[in-house]
Amino acid sequence: MSKVDLSVQVGTLKFRNPILLASGTVGYGNEMSEFIDLNKIGGIVTKSLSLKPRKGNPPQRIVETPSGMLNAIGLANVGVEVFLKEKIPFLKKFDVPLICNIAASTIEEYVECTKILTGEEAIKAFEINVSCPNVKEGGLQFGNDVSVVGEITHKVKAVTNKPVVIKLSPNVSNISDFAKVVKAEGGDAVSAINTLVGTAFDINTRRPKINNVTGGLSGPAIKPIALAKVLEIKRSVEIPIIGIGGIMNWKDVVEFMIVGSSAVQLGTLNFINPAAAIKIIESLEQYCIDQGIEKISGLTGSYKI
Amino acid sequence: MLIVNANVEKIIELDNQIYLLKIHSPEIANTIEPGQFVNLRVSESTYPLLRRPFSICDVDGDFFYIMFNVLGEGTKILTNKHYGNELDILGPLGNGFKYEGEYETAVIVAGGLGSAPFPYLIRKIDNTKKILSFVGGKSSGDVITHGMNNILTATDDGSLGFKGNVVELLDENLELLKSKSIKVFGCGPNAMLRALSRFCIKNNFDCEISTECAMACGFGICQGCPVESAKDKNKYLLVCKDGPVFNSKDIVL
Secondary structure (H helix, E strand, O other), X not given: OOXXXXXXXXXXXXXXXXXXXOOOOOOOOOOHHHOOOHHHOOEEEOOOEOOOOEOOOOOOOEEEEOOEEEXXXXXXXXXXXXXXXXXXXXXXXXXXXXXXXXXOOOHHHHHHHHHHHHOOOOEEEEEEEOOOOOOOOXXXXXXOOHHHHHHHHHHHHOOOOOOEEEEOOOOOOOHHHHHHHHHHOOOOEEEXXXXXXXXXXXXXXXXXXOOOOEEEEEOHHHHHHHHHHHHHHHHHOOOOEEEEOXXXXXXXXXXXXXXXXXXXXXXXXXXXXXXXXXXXXXXXXXXXXXXXOOXXXXXXXXXXO | OEEEEEEEEEEXXXXXXXXXXXXXXXXXXXXXXXXXXEEEEOOOOOOOOOOEEEEEEEEEOOEEEEEEEOOOHHHHHHHOOOOOOEEEEEEEEOEOOOOOOOOOEEEEEEEHHHXXXXXXXXXXXXXXXXXXXXXXXXXXXXXXXXXXXXXXEEEOOOOOOEEOOHHHHHHHXXXXXXXXXXXXXXXXXXXXXXXXXXXXXXXXXXXXXXXXXXXXXXXXXXXXXXXXXXXXOOOEEEOOOOOEEEEOOOEEO
């Protein structure tokens, strides 16, 4: 039995540790399970699901940038029906909380997806993606509009008893305004941040390096921005925050917790080292032992400013 | 599919800044098949951030080789590796060539660095079968014949062998090819692979091609490396997981 209590709570959601695997970086679990014991992870956030399967964007979809990567996958996914039939049975083999990420082109589609999925007992919560920068309809268009984010939160909450987390866009002036409306409309938590809009051009052909022209920037390059956004939310709204953005090691996790995250998500890191989550969890435990911390949850918002 | 720390044995510079890196890893060397690849982290730094995919070039006991040229930061760092340096390697990845079968002659078609996967393939092909290699490049310096057998060359500028591209060279030798029971194995730039696929479909030759695409993870989770499926227009295949070797009839490049 561990001397340290690594468990955390995000609203009513309980996780055995603060390490969740971010949407779009863990697929539907099967590939990752070859590298790590999913039973040891705090939680898994599935690849964004839409009502119907989505083919995604044509290549080239990704390009590396200094300490980061741009992606424009375009929400390629199997759709809710195939997810329930073919993907959930595998995920059910593990004792790990499942958060279903939902993406949609219309407000009605968010509601419809949630309705279909809410009956599945393996799904413990929903993460609503209102901030994908890489699709034409929906996505960032929603994430940039406070009233639309409020409406989505309200309407999704109305069709499920499960916790609803809204994944916020950093591509806004005041992210705390969005966290406020999520809280006001009954949302249970926010996750921050989604990727930042960026681009890269080939200087010889003068053409964009990714087919979608712009993509979402992730990786350690965005960590300072993500930390600032989490801190901004923490200082202005009382709502649980799941911190995301360029986490590469356990120290980054501690930093995200200090500025206000109750839990975190590992994203781009999973591409580079799919076994990283386990190492991070072990290192966090050691950090707590070294620091005499009995409950890791005490780190959340423990900044001294 | 494993993550291993493996040591560099040596680096060999072939002509024209083409390098071979010899790596000691029994886990990879004893399990990898021709056409499969490894995803390699060149340093622990965050720049470059992502792993770099390399097809397996050859295997020798507990060692395997990758072939590369200097394209960017990652490959520049790799050229400075030497004996004893540790590398973080993810592999074996993807699906390799299906080199067993009824054919009598393996026709290897390589363009530029597309020669990389063939030394190992040629080594593994049953020695009752014959090998015929067609190797092309822009100019004589781009023609890589390392580990190849029975070679015909083509260059765009005519500086070595046939003047023209490697698929035009195949066409020149069509009668020879048609007189045999063959299977074609191709690797090279997309434009070459497209032309090769068309050529093989037209002449009813069975053809497998090894493709490449920018990717982050190499095992299917990032969805970064789509390739159009010839059978189902509603979804993409992934180069990393469904490929990198495909039957040329199965994809649209």
